Amino acid sequence: MINFNIPPFTGREMEYIRQAVENQKICGDGEFTKKCNEWIEQKTGTAKCLLTTSCTHATELTALLADIKEGDEVIMPSYTFVSTADAFVLRGAKVVFVDIRPDTMNIDERLIEDAITERTKAIVPVHYAGVSCEMDTIMDIAKRHNLLVIEDAAQGIMASYKGKALGAIGDMGCFSFHETKNFSMGEGGALLLQDEKYIEDAEIFREKGTDRSKYYRGQVDKYRWMNYGSSYLPSDMNAAYLWAQLELADEMTNDRLARWHQYNDLLQPLKERGILELPTIPEGCVHNAHMYYAKATDLQERTALIDFLKENGILSVFHYVPLHSAPAGLKFGRFHGEDKYTTKESERLFRLPMYYRLKEEEVDYIVSKVKEFYHV
């Protein structure tokens, strides 16, 4: 059986977790958390990184920092994970969904401006499969309408747009280190802040509404309750697990990219015959091989293909059911404009196995079975 995903593991994780335990600092903001934060700051060029308990929680922090309130509107694609919307809905916002581009499955930047109302507070681009949204256009719209840009870069670590790291282009960005992502700590994430004015509030919201972060740095002699907040900081043991991977981030990314290109090369004949649509990487985008997806003709064909692969010991999966058609989406959101591509394209898309140390022979076998299904 070839799994769809195997959580990343380099071999150094246990040693670092042991070190965290021996440091007698297993709660949040220990040595490994600091290493991870600094590494991300350096790698992405962001002003501040704060490791969190998940990308969902990092996004909740952005909603708190953006002071999202009842009745505010937030623009995002409907083709995304629930967390993108949840974080803002929790603050009472209405989610305004905009259609996607069929080539990248990202929000169609040309449709955003029309969805803006006087209640709009933020645009939330989601970089699907680690391939960037059209950020120049999005940043320009946000600037002209005085809106925040909050990047859901859950899948975007190590990817870039015109030389800038995803997650570090908008005002705020969020990474995920869930076990399904390129680098993992089990459950975890990171908040990236481009503007230093948010740092102090972010530290307070993340530490139960206290200024404990300042206290740890010796900047105040006792810590106090400063504002509302919650507990968004991960244990240093989890950060230790992540550190073992960030240290090897280039090697791990290259390993995934090699398999990604192998799929892409081997599947070209199916693309040329008009059988499958393969991913598009727009100019200026460097991706991180988070995912290898392709699109079948329709839902029926996709279901048959996924079943055929399963019979042959290969786990291939589809992806998001568009949020606007889900029960909570109907309640908390509205779709602005026409759903030309969101539903149709999501029904055709399937993902092939992709993980660190997926074997070259396995990709050969998977592609051979896809070709067998199509009699190619």
Ligand SMILES: *Cc1c(COP(=O)(O)O)cnc(C)c1O
């Ligand atoms: C994985 C993912 C999330 C959620 O990440 P968690 O760390 O599990 O909270 C949010 N948005 C997108 C686009 C994702 O892929």
